[in-house]
Amino acid sequence: MRILGIDPGLRVTGFGIIEKTGHTLNYVTSxxxxxAEADLPSRLNTIFSGISTLIAQHNPDQAAIEKVFVNVNPQSTLLLxxxxxxxxxxxxxxxxPVAEYTALQLKQAVVGYGRATKEQMQQMVVRLLSLSGVPGTDAADALGMAICHAHGGTGLAALGGIAPGLAKKGLRVRRGRLIG
Known part of the structure; x- marks a missing residue:
């Protein structure tokens, strides 16, 4: 199963694609x-077109995107x-098909701690996907979103519940989170 993870943003939208084969996750691209600094409709069109192009090039089976959080600045929340x-x-x-996860669910699934830092997320993504370099924070968050979906989203439901690899580690999924 090919999963596209997305970390949305008006200036920079991160993307990451992984391939899940059995219990193995493989990096595809990110x-x-x-x-550009342009009017809002043009920027939204750039995001829409970019996602559409990625889908045409890589043909993902499922996607996962971060849910909106309420920011201190309401205008920023609306733009996001x-x-x-x-x-x-x-x-x-x-x-x-699109699944949605909170930042807390993402960090819990990838790092095992819901308040993990951006650096901790990057390092776990590198380890989980055996990457030779550290991706930028936006790409790492998007790859993390794909990993979160592979471990705890509807991708896991297709396996009939907990993946045996997670169960052997004493982990289970509850409300989209890995519990150990």
């Missing part, structure tokens, strides 16, 4: 979609929500 909406529209228009 990067960012950057929007619009960027997220553009990404989701790209996925839905291409027929890719």
């Amino acid at each position: 990067g960012v979609i950057k929007t 929500g619009q960027a997220r909406g553009a990404a989701i529209c790209g996925l839905v228009a291409s027929g890719v």
Whole structure:
């Protein structure tokens, strides 16, 4: 199963694609979609087009995207929500099923601690996918989102519950989180 993870943002939207074969996760690609300093509709179109192009090139089976959190600045939250909406529209228009996870669920699934730092996320993504280098924070978060989905989302449901590899480690999934 090929999973596209997305870390939405109006200026920079991170993406990461992994391949799940049995209990093995393999890195496919990752990067960012950057929007130019332009009007809002143009920036949203850049995100939509970028996601659509990724889907055409890599044909993911499922996608996972971060849920919007309430920021201190309501304007920032609204802009993030619009960027997220553009990404989701790209996925839905291409027929890719979308799962949503909170930042807490993401960090819990990848690092094992819901308050993990960006650096901890990056290091765990490197370890879990056996990467030779450290991806940028946006790409690492997107790869983490794909890993989260592979371990605890609907991708796991297709296996009939807890993946045996997780169960052997004494882990289980509860409400999208890995519990140990």
